[in-house]
Amino acid sequence: MDLQVQFGKRVKELRLAKGLSQEALALKAEVDRTYMTSVENGKRNVAIQNIGKIIAALDISIQDFFTTDIFEGIDE
Amino acid sequence: MDLQVQFGKRVKELRLAKGLSQEALALKAEVDRTYMTSVENGKRNVAIQNIGKIIAALDISIQDFFTTDIFEGIDE
DNA sequence: TCCATATGTGACTCATAGTCCGTTGACTTA
């Protein structure tokens, strides 16, 4: 599985756990709603600045964000 | 401190620990030599695909890469 | 049925990610 796909899955997982809509999270992260949609669906090769914004909006540390089975076994 | 700066520091730290030159790591990660320099110096807003390539070239898991004090306290 | 909320998609512009050519300076070894 592609890393950008894994990233999207993780974002969606954490967003749903917080009971937020894509739009609410996008607002908090200061990105466009449709951009957030494509990130969650693994369509975007997100750059690290936006990764930081999104993780911060999820109220989780970088460490905790990446510490999950989703990121086991990167194909690349 | 900026996330892309923290990322660069972490890459450099792990690269030196492995005794690799920037060029050797760049070759392994399949990115440009000059690009690796600017990444380590926090000048690049690296996209997640290249983050994956670089971390893989460092022979470390995503989890372990981000589990370090360097990533404590993101300003964003 | 109508309306609001939530999500997804294709296309677009523009800034920049990333490559490839080279140079320079610091350091090391011969």
Added chain:
DNA sequence: TAAGTCAACGGACTATGAGTCACATATGGA
């Protein structure tokens, strides 16, 4: 004095990510 390795930088270039929009779809409630 070379001659080599390494890190950093720069200019020019191409590929692609950032950011936005119109529009579509699905759902649930009044």
